[in-house]
Amino acid sequence: MGAFIRWIQRAMMSKEARCKEEERCLELVRLMLDDQATKEDSEYVLKHIDGCYRCYDNYDLEKTIRKAVKSKTKNLEVSNEIVEEIKSKVPI
Ligand SMILES: [Zn+2]
Numbered sequence: 001m002g003a004f005i006r007w008i009q010r011a012m013m014s015k016e017a018r019c020k021e022e023e024r025c026l027e028l029v030r031l032m033l034d035d036q037a038t039k040e041d042s043e044y045v046l047k048h049i050d051g052c053y054r055c056y057d058n059y060d061l062e063k064t065i066r067k068a069v070k071s072k073t074k075n076l077e078v079s080n081e082i083v084e085e086i087k088s089k090v091p092i
Helices: 002-016 022-033 039-051 053-089
Strands: none
Touching (some): 022 039, 022 053, 039 053
């Protein structure tokens, strides 16, 4: 339990701590998630977020946004299919 509390405290502290690389890192994170970053950039990001809670948070958020957008698009495709199916079954 003590170790867990220490972990929480450390996580909270590092979250408050500023990151000098945050802006640059976020830019690279976006490129990486859009498959536009170079191998070096991706490696840098992955290495950095491994030790930087703040940038990991940004990375996680960007990833979640993209996932949400993707799943929304998917749902749209599914409903289009359903619409087509209904259209083909219902004579107009
Ligand atoms: Zn950072």
